[in-house]
Amino acid sequence: MSETTVVVFGDQPPIRLDRLAGRARVVVCDESSLPEQLPTADVLLVWDFTSDAVRDAWPGEGPRPRWVHTASAGVDRLLSPELTASDTVLTNARGVFEQPIAEYVAGLVIAMAKDFHGSWELQRQRRWQHRETMRLAGSRAVVVGAGPIGRAIGSTLAALGVVVDLVGRTAREGVHGGDELPELLSRADWVVCAAPLTESNRGMFDRTAFARMKSTARFINVGRGPLVVEKDLSAALTARQIAGAALDVFEHEPLAADDPLWDVPGLFVSPHMSGDTVGWRDHLAEQFQDNYDRWAAGEPLLNVVDKRLGYVPVD
């Protein structure tokens, strides 16, 4: 059997694949060398998951990787019709980001409930101004996205006494179907978007969705930027149709310095980092190598994405 070639797309910061030494030929490439290397790959590791280069370079015909692994939860940037139609197996980084993102969202929710931002502003002005804040326990959250990330967010908020409704594509035990979302939005104190981006939910948080929310509601997006119509969110915040929002993901990343979103009143902007805790890249490298061991042994891979759905199906 000839040597396996693992093509790694992206090398910033460099990945350490010590466990592949002597077992595979590892070729690191960037956007310009990717089209040339892709047909030589048995395995493609998408280490830079912020680029569209893999979708653009995916071979229409002829040799192609048999397995693609992406070091991300979302696969929206990879999925071309050709990849979906092929027999290439696609796996993702399910398991790495769930708990960190859940902690992050819980923190955003409390920071908003307790108006930490207001206290920071007052501190800058050296003003002692007591306010009454919001009780978290007994408030209501709708979490859109019933995959591992949405579920982790739901259980973390529930542990803080928040009443949580989880919304998925289809209704099942413990999960509301998308048809119930309009009604749920109208009752929620917190609306959290943690859905994968697919063609059917692009732009789902638009003016109609924000108009359904309470004027005291806050919106949080840790899913993917294009799930939200940013200008509609800006308008809703500016008109005080909703009370606040936090975006960790954006239509265009990184957000340009002149993007109007930086200044929208009541909007907290963070640079796509909700899941990235110290050591996350080592964790991602270990996860890929664990799956490589299975692949080399001919065992079924973990975290296989259903390419038509655009995510790893969970029960």
Next chain:
Amino acid sequence: MSETTVVVFGDQPPIRLDRLAGRARVVVCDESSLPEQLPTADVLLVWDFTSDAVRDAWPGEGPRPRWVHTASAGVDRLLSPELTASDTVLTNARGVFEQPIAEYVAGLVIAMAKDFHGSWELQRQRRWQHRETMRLAGSRAVVVGAGPIGRAIGSTLAALGVVVDLVGRTAREGVHGGDELPELLSRADWVVCAAPLTESNRGMFDRTAFARMKSTARFINVGRGPLVVEKDLSAALTARQIAGAALDVFEHEPLAADDPLWDVPGLFVSPHMSGDTVGWRDHLAEQFQDNYDRWAAGEPLLNVVDKRLGYVPVD
């Protein structure tokens, strides 16, 4: 039986005691009229708990209230040697503040772990700067104060995966004794002070205590200001001996506009509001009236403070 007189100290904002109508004569007084009214009171309700007036005005001899209730968790501002020695029963607002304060502290912990403040600063500068943040789960917290507030903080942090050590005056099941504190401080990522202020713990968080903490540790005080030597905390933060702190309580409240604490690097200042969620004053009024029903019926009161200890003992 002659009519009961309830003296209410403080009337901002006015308290509603509808359930006492026709059952008691309610007299509201301020600092100047308190000394005159105090001897006429069967019951004293300390509605303004931010003042030393009650301690100053407490009658040395002669008629005095048989029951004093304070609309606060801490009783440090009330307790004079004369009150402690008397047979006057003292009750507090145990039960109102625990969960709100626990939510607040959990929010501070996550905000610090995820560097929300840094993201806010970068947003003001329109800078997209990805950082790795800290995982909450598996980090270690020491909560000083094993009363209801400390316990609520402990369980809330534990629900977020934090490993929590609770420290009380004396060791008991699930609670470390104060003698173990130095060792615990040296291992903690989070040091939370939620202790009542007594003569024995005044200034317990001083340069020695901060010197024991890790350089990555963060300190939070939601107990009482004088538990902390503020200049020692400022020095520890300025020298980066510890990584950050949040104070909700201070030696002198309100904090003066020219207090140097507003500007200490890595210090988050909030105006003694961690427990004050919407409706808290109604909750406090209901709690007093519930206890009044017991008192009128000759039943034992709830939340009786051990005046020598300075708090309501819990198992």
